[in-house]
Amino acid sequence: NAGVMQNPRHLVRRRGQEARLRCSPMKGHSHVYWYRQLPEEGLKFMVYLQKENIIDESGMPKERFSAEFPKEGPSILRIQQVVRGDSAAYFCASSPGTGLYNEQFFGPGTRLTVL
Amino acid sequence: AQSVTQLGSHVSVSEGALVLLRCNYSSSVPPYLFWYVQYPNQGLQLLLKYTTGATLVKGINGFEAEFKKSETSFHLTKPSAHMSDAAEYFCAVYNQGGKLIFGQGTELSVKP
Numbered sequence: 001n002a003g004v005m006q007n008p009r010h011l012v013r014r015r016g017q018e019a020r021l022r023c024s025p026m027k028g029h030s031h032v033y034w035y036r037q038l039p040e041e042g043l044k045f046m047v048y049l050q051k052e053n054i055i056d057e058s059g060m061p062k063e064r065f066s067a068e069f070p071k072e073g074p075s076i077l078r079i080q081q082v083v084r085g086d087s088a089a090y091f092c093a094s095s096p097g098t099g100l101y102n103e104q105f106f107g108p109g110t111r112l113t114v115l
Numbered sequence: 116a117q118s119v120t121q122l123g124s125h126v127s128v129s130e131g132a133l134v135l136l137r138c139n140y141s142s143s144v145p146p147y148l149f150w151y152v153q154y155p156n157q158g159l160q161l162l163l164k165y166t167t168g169a170t171l172v173k174g175i176n177g178f179e180a181e182f183k184k185s186e187t188s189f190h191l192t193k194p195s196a197h198m199s200d201a202a203e204y205f206c207a208v209y210n211q212g213g214k215l216i217f218g219q220g221t222e223l224s225v226k227p
Contacts, residue, residue, distance in 0.1 A: 013224075014140060031195070033214060042205055042217040058211055093215075106151075106159040108187060 002027065004094050004107035005074075010112045019079040019086070021110045023095040025094030031055075033104060034067060037089040046090075049075060050097065082114045117142045117208050121218035128144075131227045134193040136221045138206030141187065147209035148189040150180055154202045162204075164180075165189065176200070201225045 003025040009023055013019050025032050030051055035043040036059075048056040049069040060067065064082075069075040091109045097103035121156045140146055151159040163174025165177040170182040180191045189206060206218040 031213070035215075035217075042219040043215075045214040045216070048213050056214065059214075102213070103161070103164070105161075108158040111156075 001091075004092055004105050006090075006107035006110050008091050008110060009108060010021075010111050012115065013023045013082050014115050015083055016081050017113075019082050019112055021077040021079075021090050021092075021112070022094030023075040023077070023094075023107060025075070026090070026094075026105055029094035029096050029105075031093075031095045031097040032069050032103060033093045034075075034077050035093065037091060039088070043091060046077075069100045079112075087112055087114045117146070117210055117216050117219035118205050119143065119208050119216055121204075121206050121221050122220055124219065125222045125224065126225060128196045130198055131195050134191070134196045134200065135222065136191040136206075136223065138180075138189045138191065139187050139219060140189060140206070140208045142208055143209040144211060147178075148182060149207045149209070149215065150174065150178070150191050151207060152176075152187075152204045153205065162191070179209050182225050196223075196225045198225050198227065 007022050032049045034046040036045045045059040047060050047067045064080045066078045089109045089111045093104035093106045095104045116175045118141045120139045149164045150162040151161050153159050162178050165172045165182045167221050171181045172214050177194045203220050207215040
């Protein structure tokens, strides 16, 4: 059973470009979470999605950031008009979505560098 | 609101010495608590978790943690450090809404 897949692993963008980060959850998992890790900091929650629904986006910046988890295909975190402050590691996690507590399994992350 | 505080952003120990990484939490509901390890340029790997039941939790690689409600703590320990333990360690509390709240992390260095 493959783990959580993220691609690309490294992404370099110039200021003003768009960044698209992809996350394929573990097989059988219908819940996806995105976290951001800024340099020298812990992980901060961004958004929680189920198939075709955003459950909690309280950690998403109000502008330029969006996320989706379509019925088919991976979850996408999209950052428009990137700025240097967006440089960070972006981690995706997935869970099966059943029971009181759902363990989250993390992907290897996408490291975004904005020049 | 829930929060996690990890005391000490950097901890250095000698190989074979005791490892103690401190974590205190704040939660208005019975917490679910976790320790994750992150090796350089990699994702997070679950070391251990406390949900209910026994307060002393054993994890992978010889690590264990004890949930102490009275002290709101969940410190991570390992009796004897190994060079391969050098990594970043994160304590986290599970928010009932589904997200994990992480501490700022503790970088563990192991000296030969």
